[in-house]
Amino acid sequence: MDDLRQWLALASVPGMDLPRYQRLIQSIPFSEFFSASPAQLQSYGLTELQSQMLLAPQHQRIDAALRWLEQSPDRHFISCLDSRYPPLLKQIKQPPLALFVEGQPDVLSKPAVAMVGSREPTPTGRQIAFDFAAELCRAGFSIVSGLARGIDGCAHQGALSAHGCTIAVLGNGLSHIYPKQHAKLTAQVRESGALVSEYLPDEAPRTMFFPLRNRIVVGLSLGTLVVEAAEKSGSLISANYAAEYSREVFAVPGSIFNPLAAGCHQLILQGAKLTRSVADIIEELAIFLPAKPSKQMLRKNNCQQGLFEHSLLANVGDEATAIDVIASRAGMPIADVTIMLLELELSGEVAVVPGGYIRVRRA
Numbered sequence: 001m002d003d004l005r006q007w008l009a010l011a012s013v014p015g016m017d018l019p020r021y022q023r024l025i026q027s028i029p030f031s032e033f034f035s036a037s038p039a040q041l042q043s044y045g046l047t048e049l050q051s052q053m054l055l056a057p058q059h060q061r062i063d064a065a066l067r068w069l070e071q072s073p074d075r076h077f078i079s080c081l082d083s084r085y086p087p088l089l090k091q092i093k094q095p096p097l098a099l100f101v102e103g104q105p106d107v108l109s110k111p112a113v114a115m116v117g118s119r120e121p122t123p124t125g126r127q128i129a130f131d132f133a134a135e136l137c138r139a140g141f142s143i144v145s146g147l148a149r150g151i152d153g154c155a156h157q158g159a160l161s162a163h164g165c166t167i168a169v170l171g172n173g174l175s176h177i178y179p180k181q182h183a184k185l186t187a188q189v190r191e192s193g194a195l196v197s198e199y200l201p202d203e204a205p206r207t208m209f210f211p212l213r214n215r216i217v218v219g220l221s222l223g224t225l226v227v228e229a230a231e232k233s234g235s236l237i238s239a240n241y242a243a244e245y246s247r248e249v250f251a252v253p254g255s256i257f258n259p260l261a262a263g264c265h266q267l268i269l270q271g272a273k274l275t276r277s278v279a280d281i282i283e284e285l286a287i288f289l290p291a292k293p294s295k296q297m298l299r300k301n302n303c304q305q306g307l308f309e310h311s312l313l314a315n316v317g318d319e320a321t322a323i324d325v326i327a328s329r330a331g332m333p334i335a336d337v338t339i340m341l342l343e344l345e346l347s348g349e350v351a352v353v354p355g356g357y358i359r360v361r362r363a
Helices: 003-011 018-025 038-043 048-055 059-070 105-109 123-139 151-161 180-192 209-219 235-244 259-269 278-288 295-313 323-330 334-346
Strands: 075-079 098-103 112-117 142-145 166-169 194-197 223-227 248-251 350-353 356-359
Touching: 003 059, 003 075, 003 098, 038 048, 059 075, 098 105, 098 180, 105 194, 112 123, 112 151, 112 209, 112 235, 123 142, 123 151, 123 223, 123 278, 123 334, 142 151, 151 166, 151 180, 166 180, 166 209, 180 194, 209 235, 223 235, 223 259, 223 278, 235 248, 235 259, 248 259, 248 278, 295 334, 323 334, 323 356, 334 350
Parallel strands: 112 142, 112 223, 142 166, 166 194, 223 248
Antiparallel strands: 075 098, 098 194, 350 356
16 A cells, blocks of 8 residues: 555544544654554554454545545645644544545634534523624634534634635535535635644444534634533533643623523633633733734723723613613624623623513612
8 A cells, every 4th residue: 555545544543633643653654654563553552443444444434535635736645744734633532534625624723613502502602602703713713613503604604704714624625515404604614714634535424423523623723602502512622632731711691590601611710721712712821912902902992892891781781671672772793792791791780580681770
């Protein structure tokens, strides 16, 4: 086998990540991987199944992967030895051996923020994800997510709306579009950024792959923002990965009556940064941007936040007022209004009642 076929054969072995490869290469030369005995390979840390698959490569799948790569100059195979392999990703505990990329491979090494959350978010959650992604792109970050329904899709769409760069990490091979409803979005992400997978292109979606791909979503990113997550949401897996990799964790708070806020509140209690606006994220990660926002700009944003809250409070009366009505009166996006109302609720300025919010009058 030539070099690329050997790498594809390695990539087709389940669980063959960078640490396993490193243990192998420290024991025998790369050229001997495919001629060693099963006992030898197992002594170097491979399982019995991995040894069998390495010594009996799936040539049909390898041929299919080669054809996939040859069909477009925008398709890439990036091994852990390739200079294009993202440096941040190499720092996690189980980095993938290689990546299949469709789009622009250079975007994988640019400053990025991961965005994750519920697959069944509220309209407010969708708006927050969309708006935050757009603003982060305007600030100079790429957006990384998993192309799933809900918050993932909204984050990708928000990035695209700002003509920003977005990266989708898939839990299947790149020959498959999943979910099918995101076929158009998949094409747009491919054009503006990159589609990424650690699996051979013909690998179909499998439930077990999705939690694993979360480590790549987080590994490509400087920080992870969680927008709407239930107490046992899969998004918390991403947040746990981020904490484990010493990356920043951000969580958008919500109403105590919203079950999709419970996971975010849990993260905040565990040390995640309570995130009221994009400025909260930029403040932590600006050092990684080529053009860093000035302290004066950040102070201005904080000052504006206070003025907006004051203006918002003026539009909440003694009778229950729905959040969309408050936003319309104040002339502000619902996403911003939601977070500011939570702040006002925590400070005792407003209260949640059936039908919306009321102002708390102090004696």
